[in-house]
Amino acid sequence: MAEPLPRFRAAYGSSPQHLVAMIACFTLTGWVALRIAEEATAGRMLLWFVGAAVAHDLILFPIYASADRVLRGALRRSGHAATDGQSPAAHHPLPRRAGHTPSRPSPLNHIRVPALATGLLFLVYLPGILRQGRETYLAATGQDQHPYLARWLAITATLFLVSGVWYLVRQIRWRRVDGSAR
Amino acid sequence: MGVTDRQTGFPQRWWRALERHPPPIPGLRGDRWRSPLRGPWLTAVYGAVLLVGLPLVIITGLLDYAAYGPQFDQALPREVGWLRLPPFDWPTRPSWLFRVTQGLHVTLGIVLIPVVLAKLWSVIPKLFIWPPARSLAQVLERLSLLLLVGGILFEIATGLLNIQYAYLFGFDFYTAHYFGAWVFIAAFVAHVMLKLPRLVSALRSRPALRDPRRSGQREPRRPELRTPLTATRPEPPDPDDLVATAPGAPTMSRRGAIALVGGLSLLLGALTIGQSLDGRWRRTALLLPRGREPGTGPNGFPINRTAAAAGIRPDEIGQRWRLTVRGGGRLVTLDRPRLLAMGQHTARLPIACVEGWSTRQTWSGVRLRDLAALVGVDDPASAQVRSLEKAGLFNQAILQANQVLDADSLLALRVNGADLSADHGFPARVIVAALPGVHCTKWVADITFRTGADG
Structure with a gap:
């Protein structure tokens, strides 16, 4: 017992301060849980609380990660480098010129970025887009949720259009530079 | 203070046994993560x-609770016990x-x-x-x-549904959002206490804009925000196992991410801020309820609860309507012409709602202190x-x-030179600077002024 601190660390796995922080966190949570337990809807609240973490970690993340993998796979099969970065260097281990030759632009991020943006907008403004809570919406605002779906679609189209035009511009500029380099 | 991940605690035999028996789920193999x-x-x-x-979000949230007047219940x-800011009178200025x-x-x-999702x-x-x-x-x-992740996502989800009036969750928003916030606060404070040193050392591990080390001493490092995709490399292996063991080629630079x-x-900010602005900027909140004006003219600004939803009948707010004013054992009844005959005061004041939208209008009527x-x-x-209004959380x-x-x-x-519309609280409504919109009572029937003696 000459050195209680190393013994504590070895047994607990971290410092006493760590334990204090954890105890404080769970004490407050416990108090809230006791207070909430009086509510008739406590079970639903717990379900939404845990469900929010589960929905992100085991549904949303796998969906967007898989979608991204599928996109990269599809681009690779269609002959595009999935990246503007290192793979061209691998294809051309010796630079053709001493100067910097820009690599061929990849369409990957030109699809990825607007897709991510529109997906995010859908998640954040979902109630209006999917017309959820019509009655409470009407009572609060005196209006319907009619315009949101069309607006979201229009924003989505704009995002993809801007991104697509930008890609074309990059492609044309690359062809010019690449042509003059030859 | 942080956990050293390799450290095995007591009882070591059990923890090692757990380590040796991973469930046959492919995702648990650490080498499947590819992002460099x-x-x-x-x-x-x-x-x-x-x-x-x-x-900032936490403090403004707690301030909003204080603005509702917890001292009047x-x-x-x-009932939130000590989970609130110390009591104080919410100011009217600014x-x-x-x-x-x-x-x-x-x-x-x-x-x-x-940022949370990233x-x-x-x-x-x-x-x-x-x-x-x-x-x-x-x-x-x-x-x-x-608690940290569930807490922040729970707050985001309930908050987003509330500002869009879609109460899909089937529990009381205020209770859930308020106590959910405290669970999050507890976990957030603990997380910051444990991870702040790690955050500081990680930020110092790579230069962001310029390398602070004097040149000539060591090979200069390329600042991360000046590193293009072609020069993007994985970070060195870290004790927290965040760096991929078998990274793929980068498809985006760190500064790009x-x-x-x-x-x-x-x-998101550009599509949200409009609900707090007036004039043509309001329309920029394209996907939010408060990006739309319900009409044109003096009463064409957003409504928080329609007269129909509040169950206000036309005959109640017609010729029959009277305002009852009580206080100091006296009682006065006034009709709308008598109120209009009193000294009128005009003020240009914002009205803001807990859903985050606000608008500034020109109101005129009788000063409360004159009543x-x-x-x-x-x-x-x-x-x-x-x-x-008979039912309703905010009928008084x-x-x-x-x-x-x-x-x-x-x-x-009156508002903007015209009579209030029924939806904006005709015949009379309260308007007080910096007071939450729901407490600016509409369709006022009576006002009781209490002195110190009344308690």
């Missing part, structure tokens, strides 16, 4: 943004105070969503790591992370205002002394 961007530096950048932003949820606190709470909360993306390999824990310390920390998240935040004087109460301790409100006595506090009869 993941690593302590990028996580720390997102973490630093949240470390600055989330306390009218802040929701009612008149845009509630507009800013509430607007900041909602807008900043929405703007931070991409932060979660950057650390998600840790969720699928095996063994999940090597000591009691790690078990506790993992549980606190469930930061710019992407920042861009998404700007996009108090009418029943001989010059020094009211508070005033209770009741609406014609209690005003503090400073809110009654402010020179711009009105029982408004």
Whole structure:
């Protein structure tokens, strides 16, 4: 017992301060849980609380990660480098010129970025887009949720259009530079 | 203070046995993570943004609770024990105070969503790591992370549904959002205590804009925000296992990832801020309820509860309507012509709602302190205002002394030079600077001015 601190660390796995922080966190949570337990809807609240973490970690993340993998796979099969970065260097281990030759632009991020943006907008403004809570919406605002779906679609189209035009511009500029380099 | 991940606690034999028996789930193999961007530096950048932003959201949220007047038992949820700011009288100046606190709470909360998601993306390999824990310390920390992640996502989800009036969750919003916030606060404070040193060391591990080391001493490092895709490399292996063991080629630079998240935040901000602005800018909140004006003309600004929804019948607010003013044992009844014959005061004041939207209009009517004087109460301790609305959470409100006595506090009869519309509270509504919109009672039926003696 000459050195209680190393013994504590070895047994607990971290410092006493760590334990204090954890105890404080769970004490407050416990108090809230006791207070909430009086509510008739406590079970639903717990379900939404845990469900929010589960929905992100085991549904949303796998969906967007898989979608991204599928996109990269599809681009690779269609002959595009999935990246503007290192793979061209691998294809051309010796630079053709001493100067910097820009690599061929990849369409990957030109699809990825607007897709991510529109997906995010859908998640954040979902109630209006999917017309959820019509009655409470009407009572609060005196209006319907009619315009949101069309607006979201229009924003989505704009995002993809801007991104697509930008890609074309990059492609044309690359062809010019690449042509003059030859 | 942080957990050293390799450290195995007591009883070592059990923790090692757990480590040797991973369930046959492919995702638990650490080598499946490919992104070369993941690593302590990028996580720390997102973490630093949240470390600055989330306390602002928390504080403005708690201020909004204080603005509801918890001392009169009218802040929701009612019983919160010591989980609130110390009691104080909500000021009436500056008149845009509630507009800013509430607007900041909602807008900043929405703007931070991409940062929260990016932060979660950057650390998600840790969720699928095996063994999940090597000591009691790690078990506790993992549980606190469930509170942290569940807490922030729960607050985002309930908040977003509330501002869009879609109560899909089927529980009381105020109770859930308020107590959910405290669970999050507890986990957030603990997380910051444990991880702040790691955040600082991770941020220092790579230069952001310029290398602080003097040139000539060592090979200069390329600052991360000046590193293009072609020069993007994985971070060195870290004790937290954030860096991929078998990284793929980068498809985006680190500065590109930061710019992407920042861009998404700007996009959300641009589509949200309009609900706090007036004039043509309101329309920029394209996907939110308060980006639309319900009509044109003097009464064409957003409504929070229609007369129909409040169950207000036309005959109640017609010729028959009377205002009852009580106080100091006296009672006065006034009809609308008599109110209009009293001294009228005009004030340009914002009205802001807990859903984060606000608008500034020109209101005119009778000063509340003039009504108090009418029943001989010059020094009211508070005033209770009741609406014609029978049901409804906000069919009455209690005003503090400073809110009654402010020179711009009105029982408004007209707005922008026209009579109030039924939806905006005709025949008369309360308007008080910096008071939450729901406490600016509409369709007022009676006002009771209480003196100190009434309690």
